[in-house]
Amino acid sequence: MTTARPTEFRSLDVFRQSIQELPGPDSSTAHAARTRDAQLTKPPGALGRLEELAIWLAAWQRRHPPTLERPLALVFAGNHGVVAQGVSAYPGEVTAQMVANFKAGGAAINQLCTAYGARLEVIALELDRPTADFTQAPAMSESECAVALSIGWSALAPDADLLIAGEMGIGNTTSAAALAAALFGGTAAEWVGRGTGVDDAGLRRKTAAVDSALKLHGAALADPLEALRRVGGRELAAITGAVAAARHRHVPVILDGFVATAAAAVLQRLDRAGLDHCIAGHVSAELSHARLLRHLGMRPLLDLGMRLGEASGAALALGILRGALATHTGMASFSEAGVSGKT
C-alpha cells in the first residue's frame, strides 16, 4: 500500500500541460503484428477480436512481438462526502474494510490477479478524510485533486507492460454519474444506477444528489479537469493520472467498469485521442456504463453482468488478452506447418 505523496503536479494546469502532446501507436510494430497474423494457420480473421487485441498490444507497446510479462493492476480507494446524502447501500467504513481485505488477499481482484497473472497494488487515498459532499461544495480543492492525479501517475511501475486500473469507494458510482453527466451532458436520471444495489428510495436520493451537484457547479463543469475536481473523488483522479501516465510510457490500458471509465473519460474530453491506448475490458451491469462506452465509441470485450469495480472486469479481459497473445506468438504459420492456403 502506497501512501507517499509525489508532487509531479503542483496544479491542475501542470497536469493539463503534461498531456498536451500524447504519443501515438507505432505503425511499424502494428504492421509487423498484422503481417504475422496473416500468416498464422487459420482462415483470415477467424480469431476475431483476438487478432485485433494482439495488433493493438503491439501498436501501443511499440514492440513486436508484444509481451504480457508484467501486467499491473492498480486499485485506488477513496471516500466520498456525498455518502451523507444516503446514496449507497453500504456504510462508508466499508471502503477501509475492503482495503484491508485487498491487503489480506481476500477480495475478488486478488483471486483474478492470481488467475490471470497480474501484480496487484492497492493504493488507499486518505480514507479518513473523505472528499467534501459535492452537493454542497467542490469535492476536492485544486491541491487535493492535483495530489490524487500525481499519486495515480506515480503508481504506474516503470516495468509494467499493461495497466488495469480499478477503484473501491463507497459512494463512487454517484460521483461517476455526476462526472459522466458533466463530461457528456444528459440528466442525472440518465446516468444514475443502482451501484452496489440501492433500493428505489436510495436511487431517488442518488439522482437528487447528482441533480443538485449539476445545478450547484453549473458552468464550471465544462472544463473536464474542473469537473473531476468538483464532482469526482480521489480514487477517480488517481485513475485519470495513471491512465495518462500509461499513455506517456507506452503502456496499453484495459479499462474496468463505470467508475474507472468515467475517470479515464476526462482524458478523452481533454483530447479526443486521449484514450486511444485503452480498450474497454467489459461492460458493466450498471447501465450507465454502456451509455458511457457509446459516448467514447468503445466496444467492450466482455459482457458478463458484472458490477463490482476493483478492476475485476478488466482482470477478466486480461485473461482473454492472454489468449490473444498466446495465439499470436505461438501459432505456426501456413508455411511452417505445411498447411495449404485458400483454393
Place this chain on the structure above:
Amino acid sequence: MTTARPTEFRSLDVFRQSIQELPGPDSSTAHAARTRDAQLTKPPGALGRLEELAIWLAAWQRRHPPTLERPLALVFAGNHGVVAQGVSAYPGEVTAQMVANFKAGGAAINQLCTAYGARLEVIALELDRPTADFTQAPAMSESECAVALSIGWSALAPDADLLIAGEMGIGNTTSAAALAAALFGGTAAEWVGRGTGVDDAGLRRKTAAVDSALKLHGAALADPLEALRRVGGRELAAITGAVAAARHRHVPVILDGFVATAAAAVLQRLDRAGLDHCIAGHVSAELSHARLLRHLGMRPLLDLGMRLGEASGAALALGILRGALATHTGMASFSEAGVSGKT
C-alpha cells in the same frame, strides 16, 4: 492421437438407449455453492455470470467446491464428401494438415489449451475415407455413425472434470447447416454461412448443397440420430458421443462454435434436457450459430467474433471459468474479512 475403435454402440439404437435416463444436477452441491456465494465480500450478484458459472460447475460436477484440475479439450477431425460440391474455401487435404499442426503444437487450440490449462487430445477419424457426399447419399452408414459416436464417448478421459469439444473438418459448416436445418427446421439459406470464408459463388454452392440434402433425405431427417448419420460427419457424431458421455460421468461441458453446437444439439432434440450440463462458451461470427443458440435457449458467455472451431471459443470460455472458480473458492466471506454488510 487415438485411432482405436471402441465398440460401445453396435447400432444407433444402442446409443439411443444409453441416453434414455440422464442424470441431473446435484441440488445439494448447487445449494452449497449458492450459500457460499452469498457470503463472499461483494454486493450480491456483483460478479454477474461468474457467480452462475461457479454454481453450474458445482451442480453438474456434483461436488462443492467444484474443481478445474483436469479440463480436457477433445478435437475431432473428419473429412466430408460434400466438399466435391465446392462448398469450402480450402481444399480437403487441409483437414489432415491441420491435424499434423495440432500434433506439432502449432494451432490456435494448442496455445489456448496451454494458456488456460487444458489437456488437448486430437482424434482423427478416418481422414483418408471421407463421408459420402450427402447431396447424393447418406453421409455415413449406420455402423460408421455408431463407431464415431463410440469413439467420442470413449474419448472422455475418466478423470476429466470439464470437457470442451471441438472439431476440424473442411466442409463441415455445410454439414452443420444441413444438420441444424434438419433438427430445427428452416431453409438452407437460413443456416448456411461463409464458414472459413467462401465467396458469394461458394455461398451459393453451399446453400444449393444443403437444399439438395434436405430434399434428398426428406422425412428421414425427423429422427435426430438419423439426421446426424445422413447429413452429419464423423467428427460431429464423435462430439455428440463425447457430450453424452460427459452427462453420464457428471462432467460439465463448454460448447464451442456452430459445428460443435449443431452436433451437441442432436442430444437436445432427443431429450429436451439433454444439454442441461452444457453452456455455450461463445457465439461465433458464423451467424447461424446465434440462431442455433436461440433455438437451444442458450446465452453465450463470449462474443469475440471468432469462427475458427477447434474448440477455440470454448477454450477462451474456460479462461473465464477459471476466474469464476478462483473467486468462488478464494474470496473471503464478510465475516472472515470483517467487512460490514448492507445498511
